[in-house]
Amino acid sequence: MIEFRNVNFAYEKERPVLRDLSFRIGDGEAVGLIGANGAGKSTVMKLLLGLLFPASGEILVDGAAVGKKSLPEIRRKLGFVLQNSDNQMFMPTVYEDMIFAPLNYGLSREEAEKKVDAALEKLGMRELKHRHNHKISGGEKRMAAIATILAMEPEAVLMDEPSSALDPCNRRRVINIIRELKQTKLITSHDLDMILDTCERVILLDRGQIAADGPAEQILRDRTLLEAHRMELPFCLAGRK
Amino acid sequence: MNKMEKALHELSEMDELAAGASPIHRLCAPGKLLTTIAYIAVVLSFHKYELSGMLALLLYPVLLFQISGVSVGSFFYKLRIVLPLVMAVGLFNPFFDRQILVTVGGVGVSGGVISMLTLMLKGVLCLMASYLLMATTPIDVLCAALRKFHIPGTLVTLLLLTYRYIGVMTEELATMTEAYHLRAPGQKGIHVSAWGSFLGQLLLRSMDRAEELYNSMLLRGYHQHFHYAPVKPCTWKDGAVTLCSIALFLLLRFCNVAELLGGLFVR
Numbered sequence: 459m460i461e462f463r464n465v466n467f468a469y470e471k472e473r474p475v476l477r478d479l480s481f482r483i484g485d486g487e488a489v490g491l492i493g494a495n496g497a498g499k500s501t502v503m504k505l506l507l508g509l510l511f512p513a514s515g516e517i518l519v520d521g522a523a524v525g526k527k528s529l530p531e532i533r534r535k536l537g538f539v540l541q542n543s544d545n546q547m548f549m550p551t552v553y554e555d556m557i558f559a560p561l562n563y564g565l566s567r568e569e570a571e572k573k574v575d576a577a578l579e580k581l582g583m584r585e586l587k588h589r590h591n592h593k594i595s596g597g598e599k600r601m602a603a604i605a606t607i608l609a610m611e612p613e614a615v616l617m618d619e620p621s622s623a624l625d626p627c628n629r630r631r632v633i634n635i636i637r638e639l640k641q642t643k644l645i646t647s648h649d650l651d652m653i654l655d656t657c658e659r660v661i662l663l664d665r666g667q668i669a670a671d672g673p674a675e676q677i678l679r680d681r682t683l684l685e686a687h688r689m690e691l692p693f694c695l696a697g698r699k
Numbered sequence: 700m701n702k703m704e705k706a707l708h709e710l711s712e713m714d715e716l717a718a719g720a721s722p723i724h725r726l727c728a729p730g731k732l733l734t735t736i737a738y739i740a741v742v743l744s745f746h747k748y749e750l751s752g753m754l755a756l757l758l759y760p761v762l763l764f765q766i767s768g769v770s771v772g773s774f775f776y777k778l779r780i781v782l783p784l785v786m787a788v789g790l791f792n793p794f795f796d797r798q799i800l801v802t803v804g805g806v807g808v809s810g811g812v813i814s815m816l817t818l819m820l821k822g823v824l825c826l827m828a829s830y831l832l833m834a835t836t837p838i839d840v841l842c843a844a845l846r847k848f849h850i851p852g853t854l855v856t857l858l859l860l861t862y863r864y865i866g867v868m869t870e871e872l873a874t875m876t877e878a879y880h881l882r883a884p885g886q887k888g889i890h891v892s893a894w895g896s897f898l899g900q901l902l903l904r905s906m907d908r909a910e911e912l913y914n915s916m917l918l919r920g921y922h923q924h925f926h927y928a929p930v931k932p933c934t935w936k937d938g939a940v941t942l943c944s945i946a947l948f949l950l951l952r953f954c955n956v957a958e959l960l961g962g963l964f965v966r
């Protein structure tokens with residue numbers, strides 16, 4: 459589904475952000491992309507979405523290389539949940555935000571409305587449909603942001619820090635929603651407990667290179683590995699001192 | 700709540716006002732837009748000395764305020780910064796135009812005073828009409844109505860996004876002023892020495908936010924074509940209200956009601 463082939467990228471020439479990065483994510487896989495600040499996680503997302511282009515190497519989505527020509531088709535397949543939901547929810551109401559993508563993809567208003575209702579139903583948040591975005595809580599906004607992406611019916615869901623700034627209850631709700639999604643998932647987060655709960659595979663990035671790639675249970679339990687790459691064990695595995 | 704947060708709150712209140720369900724809210728947007736444009740055109744067409752003729756045009760906003768349930772107080776409160784500027788437009792007229800035009804109770808009133816009052820009234824009436832349109836029609840429906848009148852899509856999208864970005868900029872301003880005041884306790888406003896960097900930072904932060912928003916739109920299939928909210932089709936009732944309103948404005952334009960009424964009592 460998603461493939462990075464020897465990708466190199468730098469914002470400034472002398473400071474490479476990604477170095478010869480290669481990995482592959484299969485259909486339906488749930489992958490957690492972890493790493494310390496500056497490891498290159500957000501850059502990976504931006505490259506995948508065609509918001510940035512690599513200096514060299516190739517990025518493929520369903521076999522199609524990410525490039526200017528293929529962007530509309532690729533973006534249709536990828537739903538991206540931004541870290542800051544305020545930047546995602548720019549319309550006055552949840553409904554208008556949710557219907558934005560289906561209309562852009564050529565659906566009639568009736569068809570688009572059906573998709574909106576289905577997404578709201580799936581997340582159990584029909585009551586939010588006509589609420590004003592500025593009147594809903596942070597947790598509801600995050601859920602609504604996920605709903606806007608589900609209304610697009612993407613083949614893969616990309617999430618940037620989906621559990622940040624949420625209270626424990628809303629965080630659990632988001633985790634449960636993510637677990638129920640059937641699509642391919644790529645999630646970047648510093649919340650390793652959430653990654654452990656939602657992803658079966660983890661890619662650990664350090665200074666633009668893959669430091670480890672394997673089962674989440676194995677990587678997230680490896681204290682030596684994590685600490686060598688400026689990370690810590692998830693709280694649930696660290697135990698009390 | 701700091702000043703900026705209040706401003707943000709007021710902005711969001713406009714969206715809520717526009718989502719009301721009064722008979723005025725239910726009228727079709729193109730009709731309301733046409734009526735407002737006609738009203739403003741009629742108001743602006745009055746000569747600078749035709750103050751009495753314009754007074755009858757107050758009827759339109761008064762009726763609209765009553766029927767729509769939008770409070771007059773909210774109009775004066777929300778436009779408290781613009782109104783004095785509008786009022787100041789003709790402030791110097793009395794100094795330049797001193798010719799006595801009418802005598803009221805033995806006191807001569809100069810042309811400058813009348814033209815000043817006319818200009819003030821014109822400004823207030825135009826603002827009232829625009830405010831009432833905004834308060835009874837959601838912005839995206841209004842934009843859709845503009846497209847119905849074949850206003851170029853780029854202009855309409857620009858209008859809509861500008862309206863949305865005002866909120867984004869105000870949010871950033873609210874965060875920045877709060878951060879500033881937390882480290883400058885007891886200080887009123889922002890010290891002049893910080894204005895330059897403050898404005899620069901505001902611009903950079905707003906641009907970053909705007910870029911994020913735009914990326915979010917692009918990732919959801921946006922391609923320079925905005926799908927506006929569906930415009931309620933205009934019924935014969937909407938048409939009748941629009942035509943009657945425009946006819947009333949024209950009647951009030953060419954027939955000085957205040958003078959006619961006055962003529963009943965004064966020879």
